Amino acid sequence: MTTIFTELQDFLLARRPDMLAELAQRVQQHSAGYAGLAQEELLPTMSLTIEALAEAIGSQDSLPFVAYAEALGEMRAHAGFILTDVLVAINAFRALTWDALEAFAAQQPACTVETVRIVEDMLGQFQRAMVTSFSLTYNQLHFQLLDQAEQIAAQQQTIRELSTPILPLYQNVLVLPLIGAIDSFRAGQMMERLLTAISERQSDIVIIDITGVPVIDTAVANYLLQTARAAQLIGAQVIMVGIGPEIAQTIVQLGVDLSRIAIGANLQTGIELALRFLGKRIVRRR
Structure with missing residues (x-):
């Protein structure tokens, strides 16, 4: 049975091509999010x-129209749209629907205020459903990103701590074994962690082992020197071991002054020096 509503349905579907072209033009003109979508992706939706x-x-x-609005809002949130984009599209859609209603009412005297009110109520439900769904999904994604960022930061902190271990070797003696490339950030973190460990453990001696460091540039050499001097200022003796031929040549070329730092060939030598500073020595048992 044909009613004013089925006639309006047919009228909207007949005007769909024109409405579609105008709707796409409006939203892409006023929304950066929609402007970034290709026509083949935008028009079907x-x-x-x-x-x-x-x-x-x-x-x-x-109900199906509202469910569609909820799905569309969620999809736009996942696509990286912002609320302004969504509101631009909804307002453009409502304006074009009202244009179609006016054209339909001009042809159909049976189209009453009640008919228009029902359509407007549907458009209101559509807007509320889409905005609510978009906002909920957007907030969930935002908190997920924050949680992921916190997890990444925690993992990076763990990695940094593992890459700069500070080990208690003997009473009042710490060892800082360095492995791999050292950039300015890692060198600065190394200084901070070492000074904290010296202060917390009241350590008298620190052995810095750079056997596993392949290259040292000017910035890192300066950081190592600053670390040693800072450790000395808070009462710790610094012993540096594991300086290979290439690094030794680099240090000489850079003019880094290590005269106030005890030097050992390897970790064993460094331990022997540390014990000597403490008035102890290693004795073989017979």
Whole structure:
């Protein structure tokens, strides 16, 4: 049975091509998010939106239309849109629907205020459902990103701590074994962690083992020197071991002054020096 609502449904579907072209033009003109979408990605969704409204009007059942709005809002949030983009699209869609209603009412005297009110109520439900779904999804994604950022930061901190271990070797003696490339950030962190460990453990001697460091540049050499001097200022003796031929040549070329730092060939030598500073020595048992 044909009613004013089924006639309006047919009228909207007949006008869909023109509405679709105008809707795409408006949203892409006023929304950066939609402007970044290709026509082949944008037009099918907009066509479905017009079709869903027409079917809701014809059947007088807005539930599928509302469910579609919720799915669309969630999809736009996942696509990286912001609320302004969504509101631009909704307002453009409502304006074009009202234009179509005016054209329909001009042809159909049976189109009453009640008819228009029902359509407007459906559009209101659509807007509320889409905005709510978008906002909820957007907030969930935002908190997920914050949680991921916190996890990444914690993992990076763990990695940094593992890459700069400070080991208690003997009473009042710490060992800082360095492995791999050292950049300015890691060197600065090394200084901070070492000074904290010296202060917390009241250590008298620190052995810095750079056997596993392949290259030292000017910045890192300066950081090592600053670390040693800072350790000395808070009362710790610094012993540096594991300086290979290439690094030794680099240090000489850079003019880094290590005269106030005890030097050992390897970790064993460094331990022997540390014990000597403490008035102890290693004795073989017979």
